[in-house]
Amino acid sequence: MNIFIMRHGEAEVMANSDKARRLTAYGIKQAFFQGEWLKQHLSTLVINSLDRILVSPYVRAQETFHQVNQAFDFELENKLETWEGITPYGHAHSVIDYLEVLKHDGVKSVLIISHLPLVGEIVAELYGKRNPIPFYPATIAQLLWDGNKSEILMHQASKEIHKID
Secondary structure, three states: OEEEEEEOOOEOOOOOOHHHOOEOHHHHHHHHHHHHHHHHHHHHOOOOOOOEEEEOOOHHHHHHHHHHHHHOOOOOHHHEEEOHHHOOOOOHHHHHHHHHHHHHOOOOEEEEEEOOOHHHHHHHHHHOOOOOOOOOOOOEEEEEEOOOOEEEEEEEEOOEEEEOO
16 A cells, blocks of 8 residues: 655644644645645556545645645545544554555555644554654655555655655
8 A cells, every 4th residue: 555644734833723723825835736746756656646535624734635636636525534533643553553444445545634743653653663754844755555564665845855765
């Protein structure tokens, strides 16, 4: 299973609640750029699209999804699943349990749009090493997971692609 784990774009610092924090203008641009990158990257992998997109219900994650979906010409809408389990306070083990269910159901590619610290915890659990990727806003990590172990294929942060050896 190809798993793409994305942190939301840059968000405002102040809001009525953490859940209500919105993307900044720069965060909107980051999310759209990363969506364009992801669409192009998927075509090089002969994965023309994503089977499932899991998104936190927090506003900044939903707005990040909207920008990624826009980069995909709105083709991802029917693959969206908003899930409370991937808020900043979610548990990596629960996410991995759900990924196992999706893998069993034949899902071959999934995008998770979530938050710190959870994005790093998911990668650490799947990969077996703590903090292997710095998750700046809008960073995307790609893992290839066989159900037991995973390998980090690459991560995309800002305008640079970083290959993991």
